Amino acid sequence: MLGNAAAGDPASKMVTARDSKPDLLYLSPVVPSLTGNGLAMRAGAVLEGLAECYSVSLLVVTLYPPFVPCVPEVFETLCRRTAVVARPRQSWLSFLAPSRWMGPLAAWRRLPVDVIHVFRLAMAPYARPFRERHSGVLSHLDLDDIESTTHRRISSLCEANRDHILARFEEAQAKANQEAEREAFAGFGRIYVCSEADRAELQANTRAELCVLPNAVRSPAAAPGAGSGSGSRLLFVGTLGYYPNDDGARYLCDEIVPRVRTQWPGDFQVEIAGPGASSRLLDAADRAGVHVAGWVPDLEPCYRAADVVVVPVRAGGGTRIKVLEAFSYRRPVVTTAAGIEGIDARHEEHVLIAGGPEEFAGHCVRLMGDRALRERLARNAWDLLARRYSIEVLKRTIASSLPPALRRESRSGARPPFAR
Structure with missing residues (x-):
């Protein structure tokens, strides 16, 4: 168990007085980052956008690199509370027995929640204990990409490169992700994708609300020069x-x-x-x-x-x-x-x-x-x-998609009737 705060005591990293923003539990398989791999960068950009509209509690279960022990300060300051949990050691399927890894996080399940925001399909099973505890709240899934399609494309590329064993593995991953997508699409009220093309692909497969949340990056503080100047x-x-x-x-x-x-x-x-x-x-x-x-x-x-x-x-x-x-x-x-x-x-x-x-x-x-x-x-x-594709555009996109009941709460400070 790793983290900025004791994972079993979320109050040890929290704002003492509740603000008027609705509460959002952000479940991520990667520690957010300003740079590095694209997955961590999207996690960070979306967190920054969500923090404009919600009081965010961030829980990371490290399924993907970077495997760092805590949330960077630039993102920690955006959150009401944070924790980073090492990936369960028993097996990839340890989410089938949530008590094996949820025990130390029991206090997190009792937090007030208006929205559960799950980043990536791989986190959907880890979100199950929270969704069962808060069965009346809104659940959103940020796919980032359609993983069954991605694995199928990689399988074709492997075949073209004569990497036949990898091709079979990727095809198996495509089928497994397709099943996981089918289950997830039935359980989430809103699904975020990063492009119009992905939204069009999913429209026939889910009744969930589909929202395009494009990737975004922050521009460097100082304007770059002209490179080497030679073009070489x-x-x-x-x-x-x-x-x-x-x-x-x-x-x-x-x-x-x-x-x-x-x-x-x-x-x-x-x-x-x-x-x-x-x-x-x-x-x-x-x-x-x-x-x-x-x-x-x-x-x-x-x-x-x-x-x-x-x-x-x-x-x-x-x-x-x-x-x-x-x-x-x-x-x-x-x-x-x-x-x-x-x-x-x-x-x-x-x-x-x-x-x-x-x-x-x-x-x-x-x-x-x-x-x-x-x-x-x-x-x-x-x-x-x-x-x-700027952070500012992403923030406006998230703000414009705030559910109507939560918009009323943000203005009045009152709790929506479905929140627990």
Whole structure:
């Protein structure tokens, strides 16, 4: 058991006087973060938005990295109380016996709750004891992406790469997640997705209210400069232990970088930043002369040094938060169609979108040699980010979707009749 406060005593980290905001219990499988992997970044961005409208109690069961022992102070100060709980050791299915891990959290089940907000499908079983205790309150599920679809896409990519064992595993994961989705969709009153495409895909599968809550990123405090100025530094950022990112990085090294070398007359540098590089990727990078930086605690220097950000991923789900992060640093992006999925960006206006490796390399070379084009794409992408994918937009989206009964409570301080 880990946490900022004693998990069995939520009052040890709480505001002494109740404010007039409705109470929301936020259940997350990852500790929120300002940077790092996209999952933790979405957890943090949504928490920031929810805290504008709700008095938030944050409980993290660490199913995904980063496996850190407490909530960062920047997010802790947004919450009424916080706790971080290590993933139950018995098994992935230990949620079937909640007493094994819920015992120390008994006091959390007695907290006043108006809304239970569950982040990611994997947290739905862990939310069951809270939903049973507060059976009359609103339950919201933030899917982030449709995991059955994502695993099926990854399975197809594995097959194309002749990773047949992984393909079978991903297909099994797709089927398991499809069953979990079917159960979850029947139990939650509202489901958040991160794009209109995901909402359209789910409309036939659930009666729940479907709300689009786009990914969002915070812009750096200081405006970035112009990179190296030479146009010759390319950057790819991603968690490399995730198969689509590993595949994209190897695709970059094996198929794209050699083509850039044949088209670009001078020297250039390619950097891959992110944890979990496989031996296959390291070998491919060595052959291509690509630098693999590994885990970087602060990505800002990487973005500031880069002239072009590349997103060569060929499968995945949801939206790529790292594309938005590149937009926030005013860096032009070359991407595949899969890399920009779910983001309302247009080819030649906000990004350059490539089909095969030859076209991808050509787009890189074009940007490397055209500073005006780099600046135009970066400026347009920054404007798009401010209009559609900023933290401020996310806050307004959450505020506008506040249930009517809770809007009345926020104004009057009265408890809605269904809250316990």
